[in-house]
Amino acid sequence: xxxxxxxCAVMHRLTCFVVLILAGTSIGQRLFLTxxxxxxxxxxxxxxxxxxxxxxxxxxSWTGPNGQIIxxxxxxxxxxxxxxxxxxxxxxxxxxxxxxxNYTCKGSTDKKFQQLTFSLIVxxxxxxxxxxxxxxxxxxxxxxxxxxxVKCEVSGDPPPKVVWQFKGKALPTSINETYKGGRFLSxxxxxxxxxxxxxxxxxxxxxxxxxxxxxxxxxSRQITxxxxxxPRWVDTNHSDxxxxxxxxxxxxxxxxxxxxxxxxxxxxTRMNASLDTNTTKIIDEPGRSVLQVYMENRSVxxxxxxxxxxxxxxxRKVVDLLEGTKPSPPIRVSVAGVGVETASFHLHAVSxxxxxxxxxxxxxxxxxxxxxxGDYQDVYTSNGVPYVIVxxxxxxxxxxxxxxxxxAGLSDFSPVQTFSTRDPTTGDSGxxxxxxxxxxxxxxxxFLLKRTM
Numbered sequence: 001x002x003x004x005x006x007x008c009a010v011m012h013r014l015t016c017f018v019v020l021i022l023a024g025t026s027i028g029q030r031l032f033l034t035x036x037x038x039x040x041x042x043x044x045x046x047x048x049x050x051x052x053x054x055x056x057x058x059x060x061s062w063t064g065p066n067g068q069i070i071x072x073x074x075x076x077x078x079x080x081x082x083x084x085x086x087x088x089x090x091x092x093x094x095x096x097x098x099x100x101x102n103y104t105c106k107g108s109t110d111k112k113f114q115q116l117t118f119s120l121i122v123x124x125x126x127x128x129x130x131x132x133x134x135x136x137x138x139x140x141x142x143x144x145x146x147x148x149x150v151k152c153e154v155s156g157d158p159p160p161k162v163v164w165q166f167k168g169k170a171l172p173t174s175i176n177e178t179y180k181g182g183r184f185l186s187x188x189x190x191x192x193x194x195x196x197x198x199x200x201x202x203x204x205x206x207x208x209x210x211x212x213x214x215x216x217x218x219x220s221r222q223i224t225x226x227x228x229x230x231p232r233w234v235d236t237n238h239s240d241x242x243x244x245x246x247x248x249x250x251x252x253x254x255x256x257x258x259x260x261x262x263x264x265x266x267x268x269t270r271m272n273a274s275l276d277t278n279t280t281k282i283i284d285e286p287g288r289s290v291l292q293v294y295m296e297n298r299s300v301x302x303x304x305x306x307x308x309x310x311x312x313x314x315x316r317k318v319v320d321l322l323e324g325t326k327p328s329p330p331i332r333v334s335v336a337g338v339g340v341e342t343a344s345f346h347l348h349a350v351s352x353x354x355x356x357x358x359x360x361x362x363x364x365x366x367x368x369x370x371x372x373x374g375d376y377q378d379v380y381t382s383n384g385v386p387y388v389i390v391x392x393x394x395x396x397x398x399x400x401x402x403x404x405x406x407x408a409g410l411s412d413f414s415p416v417q418t419f420s421t422r423d424p425t426t427g428d429s430g431x432x433x434x435x436x437x438x439x440x441x442x443x444x445x446x447f448l449l450k451r452t453m
Contacts, residue, residue, distance in 0.1 A: 029054055029109040031116050041121040041214045042095050044157075052105030052116060053087030060088040060107050065101025097122050097157060126160050126208045126219040129153035138221070142196045144229035144312065150191040151207035152221055160208035162217075164191050167202060198259075199230035214382025230313030231258035234288075242317065245324030245408040246295040252409065254319050256306035257288035265307040271303065293321060329354045333414060338388050340368050340395075340424045344388045347379065349404045357381060359410055362400040364393060371399050371416055378405070395423040 034051045042048050053060060062070045062080055070090065072079040078099060081089040088107075092099060100122040106115045130138070130153070142148040154160050164171040164186060171322045173186035185192040193200060208218040234257045246252025258264045266289035268282060269276055275282075275291075279300050283290040293300050301323060307316045332348040349355040358381070363374025392398065397420045404411040422428060 029056060031057060031105065031107055031109060031114045033105065033116055033118060037118060037213065039119045039121065040211060041123060042092075043159055044097060044124045045120060046092075046095050048092040048095060048120075049089055050103075050118065051083065051087050051089040052107070052415050053083065054107075054109045055086060057086045057107045057109050059106075062088060062090045063106065064106045065103070066143070092120075095120075095122055096123060099302075100136075101436060120354070121212060121214060122157075123212055123215075126154060126156040126210050126217060128206075128208075128219070129155070129222050139224045139226065141226050141228065142193070142200070144196055144198055144227055146196055147192070147194050148196055148225075149187065149189060150193065150204060150206075150223055150225055152190045152223060153188075153207045154206070156208070156210050158210060158212060160210040163207045163209065165205040165207065166200075196227055198227050198232065198261075201225055201227040201229075201261075204275070226261060228261050228312060229259075231260035231264040231308040231310060231315050233257070233308075233315065233317065234259050240341035242319050244319050244321050245406075246293060246321060247297050247324055247326040247408045248297070250295050250326060250409050252293045252295055252321055254293065254304055254306070254321065255288060255290040256291070256308060256317070256319075258308040258315065259287075260308065260310050260312075260333060262310050263287065264310050267307045267309075269305045269307075272305075275304075276300075285391075296321075298323065304448050324406065325353070326408060327355060327404040327406045327411040329411045330358065330404050331401050335419045338419055338421055340422050341392045342388055342390050343392060343419055343421065344386045345402070347381065348401060353404070354406045355404055356407065357405045358387075359403045359405060360387070360389065360400060361402075361413065362389065362398050364417065365397045365399050371401060374399070392421050394421055396421050 031054050040048065040050075052062070064070055064078075070078065070080055073081070075096045077092065077096065079091050079093070081091055081351065083089055088102060088105070090105075100120055102117050102119050104115055104117045106113070108114065111322060140148075140150055142150075152162070154162055164173055164184070171184045171186075171191070172182050173184045173191065181193040185194075190208070195383060202224045202225060205220055206223060207218060209240075210217050218354060244252055244254045248326060256266055258266070259268075263286075266282075266284065268280075268289070268291050270276075279294045279296050281292040281294075283292060287308065291304060291306070293304075301321050303318045303320050305316060305318045307314060309315075328350045330347055330349050331345070336344040336346050338344075347358050349358070358379045359376050360445065361374050361376040363369055363371055374429045377389060381387050397418055399416050399418050401413040401416050403413045
């Protein structure tokens with residue numbers, strides 16, 4: 001049969017019949033490639049072997065993209081290996097970009113010349129410059145009012161397309177957008193930002209997309225941009241715009257809080273003079289300063305000036321300290337429910353006292369420390385809206401008390417009551433709380449513990 005081999009076998013009681021019709025060159029005499037792909041994609045530094053031949057092939061050779069015959073047999077990144085004279089392998093030991101192109105196998109079978117070609121696509125994967133390539137994140141700094149290029153140098157072949165995202169949204173970085181007044185421009189070495197604002201601070205995503213004829217890939221780097229800027233006032237719940245309040249015999253807190261990088265330094269003055277240390281105390285905290293004024297008499301009322309400054313600038317504001325009314329204690333407090341590590345409260349105060357919140361003070365009874373040395377949480381909530389304390393200890397009895405807050409400060413605390421968190425296994429709070437009523441300004445205050453949430 002023209003040198004071909006036909007076998008018929010019986011396997012598992014199934015009879016195999018083979019009929020071979022010869023017309024010209026038989027199938028067994030045609031050149032073939034192993035693997036058979038006519039287009040192959042590989043990354044730089046990978047390896048690849050392709051074999052060309054047929055059972056009775058002769059005169060085999062491989063030519064490269066430049067049309068030259070490949071003769072090297074060993075020691076080269078690209079060479080050939082003869083397989084029994086009828087097959088010839090093309091071996092890419094370490095693929096480089098110059099290996100891309102068309103490769104052709106030529107030879108004869110049954111005295112007929114044949115050739116087969118495959119195309120090798122060589123891809124250099126996406127890489128980010130710099131030592132943080134593995135971590136995929138870095139921190140960069142900018143100064144307000146200046147220009148900066150947020151560095152993100154991406155390489156690859158084919159060249160990747162870079163898309164920038166900030167706060168989950170794509171930035172308009174085309175040259176057309178820049179001509180229209182946009183401040184962002186995507187460049188080969190990063191993101192150009194014109195006239196940097198403190199609002200440009202945050203996390204940027206540098207996303208690189210690479211598309212080839214056979215595949216696509218995406219890599220990203222997260223970049224945190226810190227913007228050095230002069231101080232800016234931060235709204236707080238502790239001051240009513242440019243007014244603060246206190247009641248006689250108590251303490252008034254005037255808060256001066258600014259966002260700044262680097263941190264702002266704070267100074268306090270009153271009528272262009274230093275403060276009276278007998279009636280004032282400055283409490284400096286990270287990012288803010290609190291002036292505590294003892295409301296000894298009406299002489300402490302009036303304007304106080306706060307200045308916040310850093311190396312990039314200074315801002316000032318005047319806050320008027322006014323006399324307010326000490327709020328009444330809450331008229332009704334109830335423990336709405338308890339969990340393993342939580343307790344929720346319903347809080348109610350006397351109306352028409354401009355209540356802005358409450359202070360809940362609590363302590364585990366097993367610690368045997370006074371309630372006034374316990375933890376507390378300041379609550380800014382409306383009357384009756386449940387408030388939840390979290391991160392409590394499981395199956396633990398707590399003492400607690402509540403004070404009302406208005407702009408002038410805190411009321412006296414309610415009488416001390418108790419609640420217990422639940423056992424994580426049984427769900428039992430472990431303690432039966434008997435309501436203990438008390439009267440405050442003519443109102444009945446009852447503490448109730450509901451055993452279900």
